[in-house]
Amino acid sequence: MLPNSPDREDQMAAEPHGAPTTPAPGAIDMSVPNPARIYDYLLGGAHNFAVDRETADRVMAAGKVGPKIAWANRSFLRRAVRYMIASGIDQFLDLGSGIPTVGNVHEIAQAANPAARVVYVDSDPVAVTHARQLLADNDHATILDADLRDADAVLRAADRTGLLDLSRPLGILLVAVFHFVPDSADPAGILHRYCAAARGGGLLALSHYTDEAYSAEKRELSKVGVQEYQERTRTAPISRHRDQLAELLAGAGLDLVEPGIVWAPQWRPDPGDEVPDDPSDTEIRALVARVPAH
Ligand SMILES: C[S@@+](CC[C@H](N)C(=O)[O-])C[C@H]1O[C@@H](n2cnc3c(N)ncnc32)[C@H](O)[C@@H]1O
Numbered sequence: 513m514l515p516n517s518p519d520r521e522d523q524m525a526a527e528p529h530g531a532p533t534t535p536a537p538g539a540i541d542m543s544v545p546n547p548a549r550i551y552d553y554l555l556g557g558a559h560n561f562a563v564d565r566e567t568a569d570r571v572m573a574a575g576k577v578g579p580k581i582a583w584a585n586r587s588f589l590r591r592a593v594r595y596m597i598a599s600g601i602d603q604f605l606d607l608g609s610g611i612p613t614v615g616n617v618h619e620i621a622q623a624a625n626p627a628a629r630v631v632y633v634d635s636d637p638v639a640v641t642h643a644r645q646l647l648a649d650n651d652h653a654t655i656l657d658a659d660l661r662d663a664d665a666v667l668r669a670a671d672r673t674g675l676l677d678l679s680r681p682l683g684i685l686l687v688a689v690f691h692f693v694p695d696s697a698d699p700a701g702i703l704h705r706y707c708a709a710a711r712g713g714g715l716l717a718l719s720h721y722t723d724e725a726y727s728a729e730k731r732e733l734s735k736v737g738v739q740e741y742q743e744r745t746r747t748a749p750i751s752r753h754r755d756q757l758a759e760l761l762a763g764a765g766l767d768l769v770e771p772g773i774v775w776a777p778q779w780r781p782d783p784g785d786e787v788p789d790d791p792s793d794t795e796i797r798a799l800v801a802r803v804p805a806h
Contacts, residue, residue: 540637540638540641542561542563543563544563544744544745544746545561545563545564545566545567545568545744545745546564546636546638546745547636547692547745547747548610548611548634548636548638548639549561549564549611549638550564550567550568550571550745551582551610551611551688552564552610552611552613553565553568554568554578554579554581554582554583555579555582555583555586555613555614556579556613557611557613557614559611559613559638559642567740567741567744567745570740570744571737571740571741572737574733574734574736574737574740580793580794581794581795581796584775584776584777584791584794584796585687585688585719585776585794585796585798586613586615587776587777587785588687588717588719588776588777588779588796588798589615589617589685589687589717589719590615590620591779591780591781591782592685592687592717592779592798592800593617593620593621593683593685593717594620594624595715595717595769595780595800596621596683596715596717596800597620597621597624597625597628598624599715600681600713601681601682601683601714601715602621602625602627602628602629603628603629603630603675603676603677603680603681603682603683604617604618604621604628604629604630604631604682604683604684604685605631605633605666605670605676605682605683605684605685605706605709606630606631606632606633606685606687607633607660607666607684607685607686607689607706608633608634608660608686608687608688608689608690608692609632609633609634609639609643609655609685610634610636610639610688611636611638611639611642611643612639612642612643612646616646617630617632617685618630618647618650618652618653622652622653626652627652628652629652629653629675629676630652630653630654630675631653631654631655631656631670631673631675631676632647632653632654632655632656633655633656633658633660633666633670634655634656634657634658635657635658635659635660637657639655640655640657643655652675653675654673654675656669656670656673660686660689660693660702661693661697661702663702663705663706664705667705667706667709678709679712680712680713681710681712681713681714681715682709682710682714683710683714683715683716683717684706684707684709684710684714684715684716684717684803685716685717685718686703686706686716686717686718686719687717687718687719688719688720688721688796690703690718690720690752691720691721691749691750691751691752692747692749692750693750694750695750699760700760700763700764703716703760703761703763703764704763704764707764707765707766707803710803711803711804711805711806712803712805713803713805714802714803715769715800715801715802715803716766716800716801716802716803717798717799717800718757718798718799718800718801719776719796719797719798719799720752720757720796720797720798721749721750721751721752721795721796722751722752722753722754722795722796722797723751723795724751724753724754724792725792725795752797754773754797757773757797757799758773761773761799761801765803765804766801766802766803766804767801767802767804768799768800768801768802769799769800769801769802772799773797773798773799774791774797774798774799775791775792775794775796775797775798776791776794776796776797776798777791777794778791778798779798779799779800
């Protein structure tokens with residue numbers, strides 16, 4: 513089904529938030545490894561299959577991805593949500609939210625503000641099914657089964673949940689997902705559309721895979737890992753460098769929050785957090801930016 517087809521929008525609208533569902537027969541193909549489940553495996557989660565674990569192990573052996581990267585990203589997500597809460601944000605749109613693992617956005621946000629509301633969005637049936645089960649008893653959080661590339665449909669569906677008030681400041685999370693959006697899908701246009709919905713005090717948190725600090729040797733090794741990942745999962749993360757991210761943000765008129773675009777562990781580490789000597793090892797750039805008022 514196309515992301516913007518009427519059927520999909522009806523489906524998004526028809527699903528009451530938190531309603532437990534079972535996936536459509538055949539929706540989850542256990543023989544094909546899946547990025548959301550591989551990420552869950554790297555974080556030590558339980559929502560993955562043998563084929564995901566085997567792929568992750570093979571790709572790691574080829575010098576690519578690993579628990580260090582997944583954890584650096586997940587920790588950035590936690591700090592960014594806490595920063596947003598401290599900045600007065602009490603409603604979140606988490607795009608590409610993934611399989612619920614320890615430290616979900618609603619847990620972090622609602623620990624600080626029990627009234628905080630979260631709309632999760634993911635296009636992976638495993639992530640959506642697990643999130644729905646997890647959120648069944650939570651009146652302040654829900655998940656939409658949707659493709660974030662269709663920003664207008666996602667925003668309409670998010671509005672229909674009744675959880676978000678799009679006239680108030682919104683926290684938008686694009687954490688470890690924009691590298692799955694190719695240039696051909698117009699990432700600048702997508703970002704612009706979401707940020708337009710967050711005008712008037714909104715914040716954006718974004719993290720992104722980059723190969724900008726690779727040594728020549730690592731670059732060669734990485735090609736093998738990327739190829740392996742691509743062949744097996746039928747998708748692959750696209751590297752974007754710091755300057756490309758800066759350009760994307762400037763195009764959407766966003767103002768970076770200090771310390772700007774940095775390696776994930778360098779983004780406002782908590783007291784006692786260990787920032788590695790070479791944080792570029794994490795291969796994840798991270799940032800929070802302010803959406804201008806107009
Ligand atoms: C690496 S996980 C990141 C999860 C979470 N944001 C985090 O950082 O901990 C990427 C997630 O993005 C989802 N995803 C990828 N492309 C997507 C798209 N076009 N629309 C919605 N979700 C997408 C995948 O299904 C996966 O669950």
